[in-house]
Amino acid sequence: MAVNVLNTTTLSEALSKDAIEFAVASTTNISVGQYLVISGTAGLEAMKVQAIPVSGRVGVIRGQGGTRALAAANGTRLYIGSPADYQGVKDGVLAGVNGNPGNFGDYLLPGLRYRDGAGNEYVLVELTATVVPGTGVLFSKDGNFTAAPLTSAGFGSVGVVIEDGTSDQYVWAQVYGACRAKFVGGSSLATSTGVVQGASSVSTPAVGLLAQTTSQASSNDALIILGMYLSSAVTTATTSATSETGFAANVWLHYPFLRRNTATS
Amino acid sequence: MARTVRKVALCGSHSLSLMDAPWDDPSWEFWGHSSARGFYRGRIDRYFDLHPKSCWTRAGKLSAAYPNWLAKNTVPIYMQKRFDEVPAAVEYPKGRILTEFGDCRPYFTNHVAWMIALALTEGVATLGLFGINYSSESEYQRQRGSAEYWLGIASGRGVRVVLPEQCTLLRDPAPLYGYDSHDEVTGLLKAEYKPRIVKPEAKKVPAYEANVPLAQPPEHIRRFIEREEAENPRPEWAMPGASIVLLPDDQIGIQRTDGGV
Numbered sequence: 001m002a003v004n005v006l007n008t009t010t011l012s013e014a015l016s017k018d019a020i021e022f023a024v025a026s027t028t029n030i031s032v033g034q035y036l037v038i039s040g041t042a043g044l045e046a047m048k049v050q051a052i053p054v055s056g057r058v059g060v061i062r063g064q065g066g067t068r069a070l071a072a073a074n075g076t077r078l079y080i081g082s083p084a085d086y087q088g089v090k091d092g093v094l095a096g097v098n099g100n101p102g103n104f105g106d107y108l109l110p111g112l113r114y115r116d117g118a119g120n121e122y123v124l125v126e127l128t129a130t131v132v133p134g135t136g137v138l139f140s141k142d143g144n145f146t147a148a149p150l151t152s153a154g155f156g157s158v159g160v161v162i163e164d165g166t167s168d169q170y171v172w173a174q175v176y177g178a179c180r181a182k183f184v185g186g187s188s189l190a191t192s193t194g195v196v197q198g199a200s201s202v203s204t205p206a207v208g209l210l211a212q213t214t215s216q217a218s219s220n221d222a223l224i225i226l227g228m229y230l231s232s233a234v235t236t237a238t239t240s241a242t243s244e245t246g247f248a249a250n251v252w253l254h255y256p257f258l259r260r261n262t263a264t265s
Numbered sequence: 266m267a268r269t270v271r272k273v274a275l276c277g278s279h280s281l282s283l284m285d286a287p288w289d290d291p292s293w294e295f296w297g298h299s300s301a302r303g304f305y306r307g308r309i310d311r312y313f314d315l316h317p318k319s320c321w322t323r324a325g326k327l328s329a330a331y332p333n334w335l336a337k338n339t340v341p342i343y344m345q346k347r348f349d350e351v352p353a354a355v356e357y358p359k360g361r362i363l364t365e366f367g368d369c370r371p372y373f374t375n376h377v378a379w380m381i382a383l384a385l386t387e388g389v390a391t392l393g394l395f396g397i398n399y400s401s402e403s404e405y406q407r408q409r410g411s412a413e414y415w416l417g418i419a420s421g422r423g424v425r426v427v428l429p430e431q432c433t434l435l436r437d438p439a440p441l442y443g444y445d446s447h448d449e450v451t452g453l454l455k456a457e458y459k460p461r462i463v464k465p466e467a468k469k470v471p472a473y474e475a476n477v478p479l480a481q482p483p484e485h486i487r488r489f490i491e492r493e494e495a496e497n498p499r500p501e502w503a504m505p506g507a508s509i510v511l512l513p514d515d516q517i518g519i520q521r522t523d524g525g526v
Contacts, residue, residue: 119480123504141502157504175504177480226497229486252486257503 002165003092005126006109007080009036012056015072020050021059027052029080036060037079037086038072040111041143045070065106077144079109093124093170110145110170120177123159130166134182134248136198136208136225137161137173138258147173150198150208150225150258158225158256174253178231181251183211196228196251198258211249227256272391273384275377278304282431283396293393296380299342300331304396312342313376315357333501343383362386369418375399375408381415385422392419393427394434409434 009030012023030036036047036058045067051059062069081089083106090108112124125139125147137147139157150158159173160181184199199210211230232250272293276286278301287293288307297305299312314321321331335342335351343357362382363371373379377397384392394416399409413434420426428434438457440446446458482490 115479119478121479139504156502226493227490229482229489231483231486252482254482254490255499255504257500259497259500 002127002163002169002171003089005168005170006085006089009078009080011072011074011076011078014074015070015076017062017069017071020062021053021057023057024078025056027055027058030058034080034082035064035086037081037107037109038070038076039079039107039109040077040145042072042076043070044107045072046107067107079107089170093172111143114172118177120174120179122162122172122174124170125159125161125173127161127165127169127171128167131161131171131208132164132182133162134180135161136181136196136228138198138208139173154198155258158228158258160251160253175255176253178250178252180248181209181228183209183247183249194230196225196230197223198225211247223258225256225258227254228252229254270390271384271388272393273389274393274395275380275384275397276305276309277301277377277394277396277398279396279398279432282394282398282429285429285431286395287393296384298376299335299338301396302334309340312338312340312353313357313380314342314344315376315379317345318348343379358383358386366418370414372411372414374411377412378415381419385419385424389419389424391425391427392416394432395429398432398434 007029009027010025012025015022024030024036030049030052032049032051034049036049038045045062046064047060047062048064049058049060053059086107090106093108093112108124110124110126114122114124123139123145125137125145127137128146128148131137131149136150137159138150138154139159140146141156147159147161157175159175160179161171161173162179163171165171181196183196194211197210199208209225229252230249231252270292274286274293274295276283276295276297278298283304286295286305286307288295288305294310295305295308296311296313297309299314302309302312321335332350335348335354338351338353340353341355342351342353344351344354345359346356347354357379359379362379365386366382373382377394381392394412397412399412416426416435426435428436438446440455440457442458445455447454481487
């Protein structure tokens with residue numbers, strides 16, 4: 001299930017493996033005894049806050065909870081929380097998956113990959129907009145795995161969220177295997193030979209995807225999502241609890257991504 | 266720990282026989298094939314990739330992940346020649362090897378043959394093969410003879426050859442022909458000597474974050490994927506494609522247990 005995000009700050013200087021005090025963008029939400037965690041593509045390290053000598057600086061014990069000290073670049077995101085906060089996130093995100101959850105660590109944060117018992121794969125993302133199950137989302141390329149419904153303008157890795165969520169929540173987005181995706185409407189919808197594009201219009205709530213026949217697809221093939229394949233005809237679907245504003249189809253995901261749109265870049 | 270006797274472990278990706286590789290024993294050197302690097306849980310001292318450049322730059326075969334790895338790798342990697350884009354590349358001494366082994370047949374049909382020959386020129390005393398079996402139904406069948414030939418050369422030169430129990434090289438079939446190969450009552454060949462049912466080649470599934478094998482796509486989607494991957498190399502910013510593996514139809518739902526270098 002969706003879980004509310006933790007507070008974050010960022011490094012204000014590059015972090016070496018042996019530094020025990022460093023500058024951060026803000027110490028507003030940090031207190032002694034909390035843990036700062038580096039996650040995502042930067043790696044994983046938990047640090048226990050020992051002191052806040054002055055505003056904007058923290059003293060820490062490095063490599064806590066079975067993690068190892070990492071070097072990290074200036075600007076790297078730091079998650080802030082107490083052990084109970086991280087446990088709450090862990091309980092919440094694990095409640096959103098089926099099958100064998102395997103052995104998870106203490107810090108389940110955006111970027112975490114998970115494979116269910118059927119061989120489907122998911123990544124935990126941080127939402128920046130409201131989604132419904134089946135919404136196609138674009139992942140940020142900064143290593144923080146923030147995600148928002150697709151549009152035709154962006155580019156990056158793509159997933160299909162499997163649960164409801166709103167801004168500032170963590171949810172699972174599927175990136176591999178069979179799933180049900182939702183689409184904005186169209187006059188003549190695609191069959192299993194069609195293609196999937198980022199939506200050029202936004203429904204409410206946004207579902208991010210547009211299914212088209214190959215002849216309908218834009219001449220700019222950079223709009224086509226690679227690694228996402230329709231496996232059934234498109235049918236009318238409910239995109240929210242109260243309205244039928246879109247369509248749905250089975251898709252196969254193969255770590256999809258949307259290339260840079262050459263028409264807009 | 267100083268090495269007093271040269272012990273070289275040649276490593277492939279046959280998972281059953283790779284399990285016994287002595288990763289934690291510092292008396293061994295480890296030489297491996299770079300395309301199998303995802304299978305190795307310990308250090309590798311030398312990599313080998315003697316394929317032509319077109320093999321590792323061909324779009325769709327390995328995506329951009331392998332060339333990127335080659336550009337960043339710092340472990341010496343023996344290749345046909347040095348390449349500017351592969352800083353750790355070492356030119357394999359093909360001419361010297363062919364000259365030095367002029368009394369042997371130039372029977373080099375696989376990487377193991379080249380690796381054994383190089384090890385022999387460097388005074389290896391013990392050769393171990395781990396993760397190398399040449400038993401699946403693929404080009405490995407055609408390459409098996411050469412691997413056994415060079416193991417024989419090594420053994421004949423006094424090198425101790427270590428093969429894990431799961432490796433069938435030099436011992437298949439096991440019964441001594443004539444004495445033990447036929448049933449004493451019926452006179453018929455024993456099963457070990459009957460035509461072998463060769464396992465189809467299984468694609469490589471490098472270690473991943475979970476032990477569950479990836480689900481397999483329907484056939485028509487598999488074709489889409491293969492075509493798309495060939496035509497559209499995965500950008501660096503996209504979620505990794507190097508770990509993506511499509512199994513043959515008859516391997517779907519089965520974890521890989523066989524293969525070769």
